[in-house]
Amino acid sequence: MTFPIGGIPGISALAGMGGVAGIDTTAAVSQAGGANGDAFSSVLASSFDQLQATQVKADGLAAQAATxxxxxVHDYMIARSESSLAVEMVVGLKNKAVEAFNEIMRMPV
Structure with a gap:
């Protein structure tokens, strides 16, 4: 003797899916994740470009100070501090990315 269990009314409307259509939603989420990965890589690339720009500015001001x-002199000191902080940030990001990669590699399959 079995009793059919019906769906909870209103849940499919809240979640935006009904029945097997939820599988399509999962595929859309994974595709959006790929787009976010592209956004992350573009943000990371722009951060490296900004780091290089701050270092070039600081090096130019150092050359002007030497000649x-x-x-x-405050302009040079500010530029050098900005450059130093940017390098520390990028090294920190790199360390966290390597740490995350190592953690993923330790996960059991």
Whole structure:
């Protein structure tokens, strides 16, 4: 003797899926994850570009300071501090990415 269990009314409307259509929603989420991965890589690439730009600016100001063309030493000190902080941030991101990769590799399959 079995009793049929009906669906809970209103749940499919809240979740935006009904029946087997939920599988299609899962595929859409994984495709969106790929788009977010592209967004992450573009943000990471722009961060490296900004790091390089701050280092070039600091190096240019250092050359001006060495030749005596720099009017305000504070500009060089600020640029060097920005460059140093940017390097620390990028190294921190790299360390966290390597740590995450190693953690994923330790997961049992």
């Amino acid at each position: 005596g063309d720099l009017k305000d």
